[in-house]
Amino acid sequence: MKYRRICIVLTARGNYAKLKSVIEEILAEPSLQLQVIVGGSLVLDKYGKILEDKESLEIPISYVTNFVIEGENPLTMAKSAGLAVTEFATAFEQLKPDVVVVLADRFECLSIAMAAAYLNIVVAHLEGGELTGSIDESVRHAITKLAHIHFPASLDAAERIARLGEDESNIFHVGSSSLDTLKRLDLLDLRVVDDYKKQHGVGKIESLTAQNYLLVVFHPVTTEYLANYENVKQCIDAVKKITMPTIWIWPNMDAGSDGVSKAIREFRESGEAGDVYFFKSMPIEVFGAVLNNAGCVLGNSSCGIRESAFLGTPSVNIGNRQQGRHRAKNVIDVRYNSLEIVEAVNKQIVHGPYEQDNSYGNGGTAKQIVKILSNITVSQQKTNSF
Numbered sequence: 406m407k408y409r410r411i412c413i414v415l416t417a418r419g420n421y422a423k424l425k426s427v428i429e430e431i432l433a434e435p436s437l438q439l440q441v442i443v444g445g446s447l448v449l450d451k452y453g454k455i456l457e458d459k460e461s462l463e464i465p466i467s468y469v470t471n472f473v474i475e476g477e478n479p480l481t482m483a484k485s486a487g488l489a490v491t492e493f494a495t496a497f498e499q500l501k502p503d504v505v506v507v508l509a510d511r512f513e514c515l516s517i518a519m520a521a522a523y524l525n526i527v528v529a530h531l532e533g534g535e536l537t538g539s540i541d542e543s544v545r546h547a548i549t550k551l552a553h554i555h556f557p558a559s560l561d562a563a564e565r566i567a568r569l570g571e572d573e574s575n576i577f578h579v580g581s582s583s584l585d586t587l588k589r590l591d592l593l594d595l596r597v598v599d600d601y602k603k604q605h606g607v608g609k610i611e612s613l614t615a616q617n618y619l620l621v622v623f624h625p626v627t628t629e630y631l632a633n634y635e636n637v638k639q640c641i642d643a644v645k646k647i648t649m650p651t652i653w654i655w656p657n658m659d660a661g662s663d664g665v666s667k668a669i670r671e672f673r674e675s676g677e678a679g680d681v682y683f684f685k686s687m688p689i690e691v692f693g694a695v696l697n698n699a700g701c702v703l704g705n706s707s708c709g710i711r712e713s714a715f716l717g718t719p720s721v722n723i724g725n726r727q728q729g730r731h732r733a734k735n736v737i738d739v740r741y742n743s744l745e746i747v748e749a750v751n752k753q754i755v756h757g758p759y760e761q762d763n764s765y766g767n768g769g770t771a772k773q774i775v776k777i778l779s780n781i782t783v784s785q786q787k788t789n790s791f
């Protein structure tokens with residue numbers, strides 16, 4: 406029997422969370438052979454190295470690569486992207502996949518798509534077509550033009566991909582795969598957080614209770630590199646004023662992460678953090694319960710737009726990082742202003758949970774993706790549809 410080799414690339418906690426269900430479905434499909442490449446922040450202690458967790462070790466890993474140049478500034482991000490092209494080209498040449506699956510818009514994902522396309526490997530792109538601004542916007546659309554198969558998470562994204570000139574027969578509106586895992590977890594059980602805290606993170610927070618704490622995830626905005634330090638300080642000042650127990654998760658490895666991390670460290674070491682617990686990272690099996698039961702998710706992560714809508718968790722989105730992305734009714738947008746942030750969070754706490762919104766899917770995405778990957782015939786020769 407000839408297997409179709411599907412290569413999944415995991416480089417950050419976010420794409421691990423989104424691709425976990427796809428990996429599981431590929432493993433269950435007899436006609437497909439799974440290949441997994443791991444790199445980026447997932448192999449770095451600085452960012453939590455979450456694939457060392459027992460649960461994650463069950464994933465069969467085919468190749469491990471290091472391409473991140475330390476510094477978290479525009480120069481090191483550009484150099485890391487260039488190094489990633491070389492690293493992934495070598496990996497693909499060794500593994501010889503039939504399809505490489507690329508997620509969303511991280512800088513290294515463009516490197517992945519570029520390396521695969523030059524090696525005449527079919528590229529399947531998840532979560533393309535969305536609007537957000539920043540460098541992520543350009544990267545996302547560039548990957549779309551390199552990709553052969555498109556799995557957008559929302560209807561407006563699917564329509565936008567078609568307007569970019571992609572073949573509509575290769576565009577499949579399937580939703581976001583992260584919702585598959587959330588749907589299967591026991592999201593009411595916060596004891597998983599207590600267990601995780603025994604070996605991870607620092608802070609003073611005691612056991613959590615539903616809707617009685619904040620979840621903060623604040624990432625750098627690459628086009629606001631010099632302002633990231635001051636921008637996150639507005640969020641920190643708001644957290645001080647709100648005085649609720651808070652789970653704060655460290656930023657990703659994009660340019661500007663050094664400024665965000667510096668402000669967080671100063672906050673943590675100032676003695677003013679109070680009931681705040683800091684984690685480098687958190688696997689989806691724990692993060693799902695934290696997000697589901699939070700009184701409000703605060704920051705600029707896509708989880709405050711996409712996954713929070715599915716769960717009905719109140720969300721306050723700060724600044725420009727998610728600019729243009731479709732929002733459900735659970736999101737309030739604010740500027741980098743501590744008073745605005747406090748007002749919005751208090752409003753969301755009073756409101757409480759929202760109804761589930763399925764704009765980004767209903768938890769059955771991975772099955773659709775794997776069925777399509779098992780049966781689709783696609784040409785490596787691409788032309789615009791206009």
